[in-house]
Amino acid sequence: MGTHVIKMPDIGEGIAQVELVEWFVKVGDVIAEDQVVADVMTDKATVEIPSPVSGKVMALGGQPGEVMAVGSELIRIEVEGSGNHVEAPQAKPAEAQPAPAAAPAPSQPEQRAVPAAPANPPVATPSAAAIVPRQANEKPLASPAVRKRALDAGIELRYVHGSGPAGRILHEDLDGFMSKPQTQAGQAPSGYAKRTDSEQVAVIGLRRKIAQRMQDAKRRVAHFSYVEEIDVTALEALRQQLNLKHGDSRGKLTLLPFLVRAMVVALRDFPQINATYDDEAQVITRHGAVHVGIATQGDNGLMVPVLRHAEAGSLWSNASEITRLAHAARNNKASRDELSGSTITLTSLGALGGIVSTPVVNTPEVAIVGVNRMVERPVVVDGQIVVRKMMNLSSSFDHRVVDGMDAALFIQAVRGLLEQPACLFVE
Known part of the structure; x- marks a missing residue:
């Protein structure tokens, strides 16, 4: 097996760099000859980049939105035969000399490693089984503060899994439930419900131009x-x-x-x-x-x-x-x-x-x-x-x-x- 590297082609008109807009393949995909692998954009138009060979995708050369120079590596493909790319031989590292023996440290009482606590402890979210609601006439256990918060957020408590004693619904349970998409079953359709979701959209491709x-x-x-x-x-x-x-x-x-x-x-x-x-x-x-x-x-x-x-x-x-x-x-x-x-x-x-x-x-x-x-x-x-x-x-x-x-x-x-x-x- 060999390696075939596709480089960013010279699209003409003196263009020295283009923007990578979208990949149509991913690492591990098996692709055919002439299959389009990516879209790139010049100042004037979007251009499709096809593969001249068949094979398996080994690596991608950039991320959507990245500006790449003409001639830089776009994609690496594993192919039958020798391919068009030969890895340069790597210089052998010099043999490491034995380090001088360190002086023995003073005797210390043995200490056991304690794992560090995670910086952001995971929020408890209801499992799939928790989506099954309680009966309509079954009153879930929750404090008045939790009930008021759920009412303000437009949430029916009978859909929320309680992790407290006897299934009591805690503030943490509400946090986990509200982290789910707004269309989650059990959230009352209310135009006055608070929303905390947001979305980031990368300005790339045609929108950037x-x-x-x-x-x-x-x-x-x-x-x-x-x-x-x-x-x-x-x-x-x-x-x-x-x-x-x-x-x-x-x-x-x-x-x-x-x-x-x-x-x-x-x-x-x-x-x-x-x-x-x-x-x-x-x-x-x-x-x-x-x-x-x-x-x-x-x-x-x-x-x-x-x-x-x-x-x-x-x-x-x-x-x-x-x-x-x-x-x-x-x-x-x-x-x-x-x-x-x-x-x-x-x-x-x-x-x-x-x-x-x-x-x-x-x-x-x-x-x-x-x-x-x-x-x-x-x-x-x-x-x-x-x-x-x-x-x-x-x-x-x-x-x-x-x-x-x-x-x-x-x-x-x-x-x-x-x-x-x-x-x-x-x-």
């Missing part, structure tokens, strides 16, 4: 937000009509491809908003292509896959690509290229969008457009009160690059296009 990016964006970007309301009654009527006519053959349209189209058209007159800012080099790059980041919430956190060349896509092609990217992001299947290179971001919480939000600029971009919830409400049109479908756009900009007037004019241009949706398609 999100935290770092948000902190960096808030520290470095001079944010300002601008909110405008939009009458989307005509736009909704057009969307529903298109879905009725072409939904079965071309796919259903949401509001997002219309918003993308409005941004694409409006950005023709505001190139300073479709830009990225390198604040270290003090260089603004204005982009002709509109690569729209679509903020997508997944189980592990927020990701921003990129709809590339939105300016060249139709409503349906952009809608199809948005759906594909969102599915890939939610299932952690988006590639590094699909998660990088955006020039402006669109974010929406759908029906949970609220009235107003203050989205954070996705650096190095200089603008993010946020979509709030659509609601029906009365508005005044030509002196008459009518019910219209209204929606707010809450957008944020980098004030170092975008002036307030330009931001307002850009959002007003988007508003005009959405309120008169025919203008979206007039060249």
